[in-house]
Structures are given as C-alpha cells and as structure tokens.
Amino acid sequence: MIPLFKKGLSAFLFFIFTFSIVHAQSIKNRWRIEPNGSIYWKIEGSKLPHSDHIEMSGQQISLWLKYTVDTAKQLTMSRTLVFPSFRMKPNDTHASLMYSFGDDDLPRFFIDGKPLAADIINGRHFSNFPQKTTGIYHKGIMGIDSKLKKEESLTLKRYLYPSVDKPLAIETFVFVNIDTKPVKLEMEYAYRESKTDTSRSVNGPYRVICQTINDGIKWIKQGDSVSFSVSYQAARNESQTVKVNVNNEEQARRKRIAEFASLLQLQTPDTLLNTAFAFAKIRATESIFATKGGLMHAPGGLSYYAAIWANDQAEYVNPFFAMLGDSLACQSAINAYRLFAGYMNPSYKPIPSSIVAEGDGYWNGAGDRGDQAMIAYGAARFALAYGKKETAQQLWPLIEWCLEFCHRKLNAEGVITSDSDELEGRFPAGKANLCTSTLYYDALLSAAMLSTSLNLDKKIALNYQDNAQKLRTAIENYFGANVEGFNTYRYYKENDILRSWICMPLTVNILDRKKETIDALLSSRLWTADGLATQAGDKTFWDRSTLYALRGMLAAGETEKSMAYLRYYSQRRLLGEHVPYPVEAFPEGNQRHLSAESGLYCRVFTEGLFGIRPTGLSQFILTPHLPNDWPYMSLKNIHAFNQVFDLTVKRKKGDLLLLEIKQGGKNKIYTIQNGKSLSLKF
Numbered sequence: 001m002i003p004l005f006k007k008g009l010s011a012f013l014f015f016i017f018t019f020s021i022v023h024a025q026s027i028k029n030r031w032r033i034e035p036n037g038s039i040y041w042k043i044e045g046s047k048l049p050h051s052d053h054i055e056m057s058g059q060q061i062s063l064w065l066k067y068t069v070d071t072a073k074q075l076t077m078s079r080t081l082v083f084p085s086f087r088m089k090p091n092d093t094h095a096s097l098m099y100s101f102g103d104d105d106l107p108r109f110f111i112d113g114k115p116l117a118a119d120i121i122n123g124r125h126f127s128n129f130p131q132k133t134t135g136i137y138h139k140g141i142m143g144i145d146s147k148l149k150k151e152e153s154l155t156l157k158r159y160l161y162p163s164v165d166k167p168l169a170i171e172t173f174v175f176v177n178i179d180t181k182p183v184k185l186e187m188e189y190a191y192r193e194s195k196t197d198t199s200r201s202v203n204g205p206y207r208v209i210c211q212t213i214n215d216g217i218k219w220i221k222q223g224d225s226v227s228f229s230v231s232y233q234a235a236r237n238e239s240q241t242v243k244v245n246v247n248n249e250e251q252a253r254r255k256r257i258a259e260f261a262s263l264l265q266l267q268t269p270d271t272l273l274n275t276a277f278a279f280a281k282i283r284a285t286e287s288i289f290a291t292k293g294g295l296m297h298a299p300g301g302l303s304y305y306a307a308i309w310a311n312d313q314a315e316y317v318n319p320f321f322a323m324l325g326d327s328l329a330c331q332s333a334i335n336a337y338r339l340f341a342g343y344m345n346p347s348y349k350p351i352p353s354s355i356v357a358e359g360d361g362y363w364n365g366a367g368d369r370g371d372q373a374m375i376a377y378g379a380a381r382f383a384l385a386y387g388k389k390e391t392a393q394q395l396w397p398l399i400e401w402c403l404e405f406c407h408r409k410l411n412a413e414g415v416i417t418s419d420s421d422e423l424e425g426r427f428p429a430g431k432a433n434l435c436t437s438t439l440y441y442d443a444l445l446s447a448a449m450l451s452t453s454l455n456l457d458k459k460i461a462l463n464y465q466d467n468a469q470k471l472r473t474a475i476e477n478y479f480g481a482n483v484e485g486f487n488t489y490r491y492y493k494e495n496d497i498l499r500s501w502i503c504m505p506l507t508v509n510i511l512d513r514k515k516e517t518i519d520a521l522l523s524s525r526l527w528t529a530d531g532l533a534t535q536a537g538d539k540t541f542w543d544r545s546t547l548y549a550l551r552g553m554l555a556a557g558e559t560e561k562s563m564a565y566l567r568y569y570s571q572r573r574l575l576g577e578h579v580p581y582p583v584e585a586f587p588e589g590n591q592r593h594l595s596a597e598s599g600l601y602c603r604v605f606t607e608g609l610f611g612i613r614p615t616g617l618s619q620f621i622l623t624p625h626l627p628n629d630w631p632y633m634s635l636k637n638i639h640a641f642n643q644v645f646d647l648t649v650k651r652k653k654g655d656l657l658l659l660e661i662k663q664g665g666k667n668k669i670y671t672i673q674n675g676k677s678l679s680l681k682f
Contacts, residue, residue: 031579033272036625037278039137040136046069049070050460053578054580055283057300057595058162059288060083060166060290061084062082063079063160063169064079064081065079065160066080067203073132074131079287081099081234084099084291091357092357095202096306097207099234108190109188109228110188111184112183112184116148132148133145140253141250141254141257144157148171158172168233172227173187173227174226177225184220185217187215192209203236204236208232209235210231210232212228212229214228231246252669257282260278263324264323264638265634277605278576279580282581288329293306293355298595300592302565307354307355308354313332314377314558316597319382322385324632325637333382334395341395344401350372351375353365353371369420370420372402373632374439376439377442379398383395383621384614396451397442403443403464406440413434418431426540426588427499427534427540430493432492434475435491438504438507438510440471441508441510444467448468449615457469483495484525484536486523488502488517498525500542500546502517503532506549507552525537532549543582544600547604551603559626580598582598584597610647615679618681618682619682622678624649631651632649633648645661645664
C-alpha cells in the first residue's frame, strides 16, 4: 500500500504498528541467552541445515568463521584469517594478507590407535570428526559442543578466537572421557607453511603457518579431559614466528572481553537489550588494529582493515568511544582525527573519504561525500564527551577547518552541496542531500559549545550559532516536503520517493516534522523485516540508517513505539538467523558484521533512550525516556567528561523520575519529568 493522501492514514499506521509488535513477539529465536551472558544455539530440534558467519578481531588479526550444520548435525567450517599490517600489492583498501583454512587442513586424531573414522554424510566426505554437533555459543570466543558419532566414550568441545595482540588465531580441541575406562588419544603433529612471493607483498615475503600445539599421545582418565590446539599465524621472517602459549592467549582474550563488559554497562529490566548492548560493545571495540600509522579502528568484513573512514570511524563510532572509556578505543579515535587533519590544506580541497594502508594511502573514489561534515560532527562530539581540554585543543583546528569547508559549499538556498553521500552513488543523492546538511548543523552547535569551553573568542560561538540557525531554516525550506503522502523530508531536491535517511533531523533535535517523519519511517513503504529499506520499494537495507532512526525516534520522545521496534530489531540481530551483532547491509556484503554499526547500536541507548547530549567539556544535557513498563534503567561505569560515574533513572510517581548520579563517592539526586531535559555539570 502506498499512502497517496492522508485520509485514513492514522488507522493504517496503527495497524502497521500493532502488526510489528505482534510480529516481534512471535519471532522464533534460534539462539537463547545464557546466565553467563553468552548466547547459545541448541542444535536439537532446530531447523536444519543452517549456515552463518561471524568475525572476531584482535590488534593484528581478524578471524572470520563461516559455519554450517547440516541435517545430520555435522559441522563444517571455513576459517579466514586477515592480517591487516601484512600488506599486499597493490597496497589499497583491500590489500590485507588473507588466508583460508578448511576442515581438511586440520590434523588427524586417533583413538586407541585407530583414526577417527572418515564419514560420508549426504554425499560429502569428512576426513575429521564424524560428529553430532549439539550446540554452539558466542561471547567473544566461539565454542562448539559435539559428540563423536562412532566413539561414544568421548565428547568434544572446540574453541576458536583471535589473539589479543599477535598475528595469531587459535583453535582448541578439548576431548572429555565419559567412559568407565581410560582412553588413549593422539593428535598427529602437523605443520603447514605458505609463503607469498615478494612481487605480491609489501616488505615481504610473508609466511602463513598452520601448526599443531600439544600434539602426541595423551591418556584420558574417566571423567577427565585433554586438550590439543592448532595455531594459525603470519610472520615476516623466521625470528618473528610466535611461540604460542595457548593458556595465556585464551586468558588474554577472555580478559579483554571482560574489560568490554565492565565499561558502560546497560542495566535495565530487559535482558535482551542488556545482552545486545554488551555484545555490540565487543564488536565495536575489538576491531582496532595496531598499524605503523598508529591504532586504527576499522570496519572489517573481509575488506576494510588498517584504514579509517569519515563516516564509520569519525562519525559513527568515535563519539561512542568518548563515553565507553576503553583506552585503546579512545587512542584510535584521536589517531583517526589526527590522520584526517594531515590532509587539511589552504585551498580547501576535500579531505579524502578514507585513509588506507596503515596511513600510507587514501581513497576518494566517490568524491566529496560530505566527509567534512561527518568529521566535524564526530570530532566535535568526541571532544566534548571525552572532556579533556588538551585533546579538544588538539582537535579544534580540524573541526574549524571542516566547518569552513562546509560553509564554502553552501548553495544559493543555504544548504551544503556534495558530490555524493556516504552511500557513494549506490542511490541518488542529488547535488545537496539531507544527511550532509544535518550533520553540519549539529557540528556547528557542538563547535559553538566547544569554543566556549576552550575560552576562545566569544564571536566564534556566536558566529557558529548564527550559522546553525540559518541552516536549520534552510533545511526546512529546501528539504521539507510532502513525499508519498507524508509531510516529511525529501532526501534531495528532485527526490519523490521515501528514503530511510529522513530520520536524520530527529537525531539533532529538529522536530518540526517529527510525527509525519516517524509515521513515514514505520510505514510499510520503508519498514521491513530487517529494519529500514534504503529507499521505498527497494530490497536493499543498511543497518546504519535503521540505528540512526531508532536513536532519533527515542530522542524525539516516541518512547513506547520506538522500544517495540528496538526490541524487535535487537531480537533479530542477537538471537535470530544471523547473529550476534548489527550488520552492514544486504544484498551488498551479505550482512557483514562491520564494527562501527555496533557503535551506532550503543548510541541508540546513550543518546536516544538516556538522551545524553554533550554541551561542554564537563557538562551535558540529559533527557531520559523511561519506558512505561520499566521501573528503572542505568548506565554504570560511564567514562565521559573526564569523569567516571554511574547514571540511574528511577520512576518516582507518574511521569516524575528520580535521577541519581554517582561519582567519586558522592551521590546527587534530581527530580525530573519523563522526557524533559536537565542540564548537568561536573
């Protein structure tokens, strides 16, 4: 149904809203949340076959696993290793060394001197582990439980994970003896090495090594277990080969995951949302790579490593890192802005969209995507929330330069022109798009606040505030329109089809067209089973616009409606068919777990549900939106505004809320009406 006029629209939207809630409640989950915070898929009774993929990262490696459980519950797996600092030729965006290993690359195992028998299942040959998979779980480490079909005396647990700080991944096999007598188990020694040619590698050749650890014969007593491991690593020369200590590597990975869990904890009555938030912190923060250009957060997805983007890093994830408090994450954010600042120039030519190859190159294939607005928006918000004056002073020249660039791109109607937008021509964006002008508007407001915090000339703040007000008027006049029966926004001047990015004004407190924009977003023209379609009538979706929309709807005060859709989205991404993180897009990329989207998910809560808006290096506006059926919600261990504090919102009576700030052993309590704003200062 395409709404061409407003008559009967309210009833239509009520139907869509009600249908969505019912649909969300009736989703059959493949996965479940465990008491320890992991998610678990119990294979028994599940619809099979089923395939999925997941990415896990460390500072020098990404481990991408594709796994399939067939109708016989037999697991097959492909392990793709990406080594971002091992550069190939041509040294461009996609030039990280990559290598894949299948199940046939694993060593052979013997029980009481006999090899684990080969199996032929559904016409496919399995040289290892003729197994019945019983369960798979995720929480920063992938675990697999299975029974060996022809060896009822043994069960098998497998663990796969990347090293925290080495170009190394580990796969561990733990055999448990459930028989009444000892069992002799052997893993054959195996060593496989591949070497790149110097003509294809930068500073090569590189070696990729698959090697057994703790191989040989082991006796397992009744009820006891033994473990064997296989390491996958890259090395530049013989001396750089890592001598692997499996216990140390596993403990380091588990410690790193625990660090993510301890920071910025979401605590609400909804276990689903708490867990999805905790998982998003893992993916958003693990994808930081140690490169010769410094720490670089990168999207991943078998394509994007040792590189930064004006949207993914500068705009999406870095403002989240300012509140998370992870040291590596904050260092990577500051380094990203430093790298972008290196391309400032007196003639105001655009900063490249992406800096690649550990900082050695750049990509600007889509021209000016509005990148300066993205950078100014993200850098100003990061500086304010991070709260350290010296860092803000360091970032100020970049922010100021980007704002001046945008000012020079104003057209006669007062909005910002650009060659494309962050979708880089995949969908039309005209000569001026809503995204770029909205980001520039917010950046002007943040810069005005930041200049005041830095005690700069008062004229600077006044000028930015004046420019912001003029731009807000221009946004309404240029983009405000009736599109497909909704008084919302056209994405560009010639646009007459609903687009997902009409959500952008909601995220920056431009609420003039709030109701009709939300109605349009949640209409059958845009909302799909996977969130927002990029364009009405198209099957393409990008999670980034859905996450911006959910944040904007919450910030605009549509709490109950927004929470229904947020819960549906979270359930689908965490416990559905493709888990456990927000994704990039479909059909492009086959729903890769790009890392910055997970940062956007967390910002749905920090900026949407809690309504935290930085207004100075030590101050912020808080606009909480406590759902009607929640007695409380909390963010614990927040690292922002150069402070560490807890924030709890409790229901007092009716629409009245109690806000409790715990910081430095002191408690401050405020009373506020639900959905209203309170200015706070440390």
